[in-house]
Amino acid sequence: xxxxxxxxxxxxxxxxxxxxxxxxxxxxxxxxxxxxxxxxxxxxxxxxxxxxxxxxxxxxxxxxxxxxxxxxxxxxxxxxxxxxxxxxxxxxxxxxxxxxxxxxxxxxxxxxxxxxxxxxxxxxxxxxxxxxxxxx
Numbered sequence: 001x002x003x004x005x006x007x008x009x010x011x012x013x014x015x016x017x018x019x020x021x022x023x024x025x026x027x028x029x030x031x032x033x034x035x036x037x038x039x040x041x042x043x044x045x046x047x048x049x050x051x052x053x054x055x056x057x058x059x060x061x062x063x064x065x066x067x068x069x070x071x072x073x074x075x076x077x078x079x080x081x082x083x084x085x086x087x088x089x090x091x092x093x094x095x096x097x098x099x100x101x102x103x104x105x106x107x108x109x110x111x112x113x114x115x116x117x118x119x120x121x122x123x124x125x126x127x128x129x130x131x132x133x134x135x136x
Contacts, residue, residue: 002091026054027052028058031049
């Protein structure tokens with residue numbers, strides 16, 4: 001599998017990221033607490049916001065780190081390291097697990113994103129994404 005890591009200098013809080021999802025028109029918005037333990041530029045309560053533009057569909061599943069390492073996720077630990085935010089460039093079947101459709105009319109060349117949170121795994125198919133920091 002060919003992938004690109006997208007979260008340099010930031011990541012989700014490792015213990016309780018408190019992930020939330022909002023659908024706005026053709027966008028999927030994910031908010032979560034940022035890891036202030038590892039990244040000194042953040043304080044307790046700071047949040048990250050990922051906005052996926054022209055989002056076709058997404059899946060926020062319950063596969064956590066334990067399940068991942070036990071082989072309960074469709075991607076193995078030798079294929080994609082746990083705990084980061086990635087764009088999948090090639091080598092992965094585009095068939096998501098049961099997914100939520102955001103906009104079935106979004107077509108064309110869409111990107112496939114995966115973000116491993118502590119207790120959830122997010123997969124998104126969208127044209128692009130934006131990352132913002134929300135200071136507490």
